[in-house]
Amino acid sequence: MSLTTTTTTAPSPTPPHTSEEGPSRSNIGLVRPDFSTGLKDLLTTVDHKKIGAMYAIFALAFLIIGGVEALFIRAQLAVAENNLVSAETYNQLFTMHGTTMVFLAVMPLSSAFFNFLVPLQIGARDVAFPRLNAFSLWTFVAGAIVVNISWLFQAAQALGWFTTENGMTDIVPAGGWFGYAPLTSDEYTGIGTDFWIFGLQVLGIASIAASLNFIVTIINFRAPGMKMMRLPVFVWMTLITSILVIFAFPPITVALGELMFDRYFGTNFFRVDQGGQPILWQHLFWVFGHPEVYILILPAMGIISEILPVSSKKPLFGYSLIVFSGAVIGFLGFAVWSHHMFTTGLGKVATAAFSLLTMAIAVPTGVKIFNWIGTLWGGRIKFTVPMVLSLGFIWMFMMGGFSGIMHSSAPSDAQQQDSYFVVAHFHYVLIGGSILSLMAGVYFWMPKMTGKMWYGKLGYWVAGIVIVGLNLTFFPMHFLGMIGMPRRTHTYLEGTGWEPMNLVCTIGAFILAIGIFFFLYDIFRTLRKGPPAGDDPWDGRTLEWTISSPPPAYNFARTPIVHSRDALWAHKHGKESVKLGSVEPSPGGIHMPSNSWFPLVASVGFLILGVSMALKQAGVPYCGYIAISGLLITFVGIYLWALEGPGGYHLHPEEKA
Amino acid sequence: MSHAADASHPADHIPTGLDNKKLMMWLFLASDCMFFGTLITTHLVYRKIYENVGVDPITVFDIELTTASSFILLMSSLLMALAVSAIHKGDVKSFRWNLVGVIIFGTLFLGGQVYEFNHFVHLGLTLSTGTFGSTFYVMTGTHGVHVALGILWLISWLVYSFSPKFNAHENAVDVETAGLYWHFVDIVWIVIFTAVYLIEYV
């Protein structure tokens, strides 16, 4: 199929909408601002679609930053005994690469999809708490700045504009994304760790707030008839992911808090000479860290489960099994954290138990893969760009799964521990899995989001280059690990036999970077010159394709009534009894929430708090007071937010019913 | 603070019949369970690890005083329940008096904690007294912060109840949400009281 083709518009249950300027507005709130365009609107918006778009933009920006860090790492390792970067810089690079990719690229890109899609797919006008949603976005941005501003302070130090009290040099986080204490205690690390601790705490607040919002939205804001077992799989995966977030983030919050107390207030959580136990950090970190893997991958599975049925013109094979296996994966995700700690000496019983539980995860994962293959089986497959990327995902994810099973056995894990084999495994899952499917999602839903359709063959080139680059970069790492190359060391000796494969990995990384560059360029040129996408360019199955592209501010002029799974598909091709209905519009018009400044204000407070607490450790004067003022700003923001009231105005879309 | 919630289409149906704000609070409390669970577990695994810190918890703890302050906190929960029931009946006056009671009892509890911390530090149990001191203060302190935020929240409602915009009927669910939080904080204290104080006397 040519990408330029836009298929005919689906029979739409909602009449065409009129332009934005038409609606009459009656103000029913207090003094909440009411911008609809410009920078002020972006800073104060509570519209889930705009918030989703901003999440995507920030995530792509951090994907570039994290990617450049990765390129430096690969360039350093391209040849033996290289000294492109120092050992210290190398530590900073891999720490910031991991932290950035996990928290600032993949998670927010998933959030972008949650935000944009969930209300549309369940037939809602917005999320349950629109201002809380804006707060999540800005708090995420605040946390991202706290972590990354360390680069600026390091640059300032190099230029002599910034000095630390004790002349410490490690200003950028360098303790690994896992931050193992006591290696991250104040004896061994500088203020980089403080930027990292506070940045992650702020990001945690953002994630928990967003997740609470999505759970409430999915449970309470479903359109009439949208029973739980009729939810699109993507929405199910969002729900499970959000539940994982609210249970997985508290342990890491406690761990970070304890580390912070050790560094600032002289507690002994991780001070070995005072009875502190390094293994406590490992437990708390991985109780979070393993579910986090599923927080990153479940949205990807959701996206794939939406694209495959559309592109093969068949219903998803085994809907209930997909949903159920997702829930089982989420549950088991909490039960297997210690497989990251086999080599710490947990004892035979614990090791055996965690080994078995880890292997058990292969079952629901395999179920999902068979469901996807079952969906493709006998389908009229159209090789669109999202479809090609999805097939790439299935391949990469299966590869990652196989090497995952190899780690689940404690004896072989002991061999692979801290070697490049592990690096290969999790990049197959997280880059090959998450990033590839998120790219597929971008290709699939960008036309809905922007109203512009992809054109030309560039998308296929992007998919091809990225898939080749990924495999070239990460496949040799399996062998590098097998022949003993360790992770996290900034160079290796000549004559180890690791040189040729490292060079291949580096070349692969640069090919991958070219693919990502063309991906971003494709987005850019489509935004500028893409032909109109139409309402339903892929012949979709879910509710978002019933409304215009881009969707109007109010999403659905009339709330749809759903009678089956795959609601739009059933409407287009099913019996009369499963056609979509719609709720009579309320005579008062559609209630829309007004914009608000206060979520942003509350988030700025966190930003000030985080940065000044880290600088306090560097001996910068008055930072304690600035930190307190940051906390006060957050409190004032929340109070004004509360007093401002729900506000809102009414819209009357002109209906040609 | 409960105004933080805003529904974007209030008139529409809710499939579960559960109020958004209340559902949100239940989920938050579920998350908070993990938070306190982690802190309490840390304390339990650390309390015996390094015993020669020079301080014996039993000689430091004043179990009579802590029992009394725990009882006060429990009673505040009762008053909170009365306040919620009053606002549901539209009895603003009784709502306010009960709320004042909760606030006073909560503050008394916090006062007890401040006194206790001060006293313990004098007896040599500080933040840096082995791992016992670290986990003890961080955990009970975190609980104290929860109580303090709760008091702040309830004071805000007390003040707001005099505003012309206050509407007992509409705001009842907000107060109920604050009440859920308050009960949770009390229940957590019972667990902490058992796992931190009483366990030392076993």
Ligand SMILES: [Cu+2]
């Ligand atoms: Cu794991």
